[in-house]
Amino acid sequence: MRIPQFRPSLAGLLAASALSLALGACARPSATRADLPYVARDVGTLYTAAKRRLDQNRYKEAAQLFDEVERQHPYSIWARRAQLMSAFSYYLNRDYTESIASAQRFLSVHPGNRDAPYAYYLIALGYYEQISDVTRDQKITRQALDALGELTRRYPNTRYASDARLKLDLVNDHLAGKEMEVGRFYETRRQWLAASMRFRSVIDQYQTTTHTPEALMRLTESYLALGVRPEAEKAAAVLGANYANTDWYKRAYDLMREYPVTEVAAVPAGEQIIPLGTPGAKAQSLPGTSGTQSAPDTAPAPATPAGTPGSGQPGGAPPVTTGSTPGV
Numbered sequence: 001m002r003i004p005q006f007r008p009s010l011a012g013l014l015a016a017s018a019l020s021l022a023l024g025a026c027a028r029p030s031a032t033r034a035d036l037p038y039v040a041r042d043v044g045t046l047y048t049a050a051k052r053r054l055d056q057n058r059y060k061e062a063a064q065l066f067d068e069v070e071r072q073h074p075y076s077i078w079a080r081r082a083q084l085m086s087a088f089s090y091y092l093n094r095d096y097t098e099s100i101a102s103a104q105r106f107l108s109v110h111p112g113n114r115d116a117p118y119a120y121y122l123i124a125l126g127y128y129e130q131i132s133d134v135t136r137d138q139k140i141t142r143q144a145l146d147a148l149g150e151l152t153r154r155y156p157n158t159r160y161a162s163d164a165r166l167k168l169d170l171v172n173d174h175l176a177g178k179e180m181e182v183g184r185f186y187e188t189r190r191q192w193l194a195a196s197m198r199f200r201s202v203i204d205q206y207q208t209t210t211h212t213p214e215a216l217m218r219l220t221e222s223y224l225a226l227g228v229r230p231e232a233e234k235a236a237a238v239l240g241a242n243y244a245n246t247d248w249y250k251r252a253y254d255l256m257r258e259y260p261v262t263e264v265a266a267v268p269a270g271e272q273i274i275p276l277g278t279p280g281a282k283a284q285s286l287p288g289t290s291g292t293q294s295a296p297d298t299a300p301a302p303a304t305p306a307g308t309p310g311s312g313q314p315g316g317a318p319p320v321t322t323g324s325t326p327g328v
Helices: 011-028 043-055 061-073 075-090 096-109 116-128 141-152 159-188 190-206 211-224 229-242 247-258
Strands: none
Touching: 043 061, 043 075, 061 075, 075 096, 075 116, 096 116, 116 141, 116 159, 141 159, 159 190, 159 211, 190 211, 211 229, 211 247, 229 247
16 A cells, blocks of 8 residues: 655645744843843953943843853853843843843842842832822832831841842832822712721821821721711811811811711720820821831932942942952
8 A cells, every 4th residue: 555645735834934934033031131242251351341341331241241250150150140240230231020020030149148138128119119190009109118128127237238228118108108199089979988998007007207297187087978076076186186287187176066066085095195296106196006116307218329349439339349440
């Protein structure tokens, strides 16, 4: 019997070709590395070329060359430093996803390295600089909060932790602003219970932020609308004790006068109201709240962008301190 020969059709050849191209694309380590052709070079030449690109503000090319150091010389002592410099170059190029991934890869391989605090700092900055306005989803904001908190817990005495604490104040203020924005939305729809829960969360979780006086006033307003005057009186009393000179207290005072007056709310025993500005005093919270903290004496300083490692510029990121750069 004659066995017929298999002759592939043109459509089959095209499908097989497309499949092989797709598999080849999936096998690439990353799009950025695929852009750079492989040319074998010694570690000193590669690192020096990458540093030169960085000095010329050609951040993407610098990051690719630093990645080449790691790819071609993975066991060199310069591969460790190149990993961190790659993360920094991606950060300067505002490619935060690649920057965070490079810094996390560095920490997974070298968790005890003396430059680990800087890697945590780059991760926190990568999330922090992606924070959007309060009308959008705040997932990135919470990731920034976690990353900044981890940095301050692990390395509390470093210069990176000092900057992280300032940024934590701003991140908490941003999250409080999101709660206030949602609470105001519920108020416009006269959903007073849902609104009061949002304002209460500001008092419980973010009471040292700039949104606290407004939250207390709107909590007073919500409780009055719900018909629970005793709770409204307590919120107004806390507002008056801590923020008596603000417009928010005046508005709360006017609101209380519009409703029938019962008896003046008394401060429960053991819950002395202390003004927030008193040195060493804890912020007064509503009964049943938790997490009271001392109020800051001054407003948090504005965030400062990170600088180039080794630049020594005020407000910049502190230098990476691992050996010396070959050829620099």
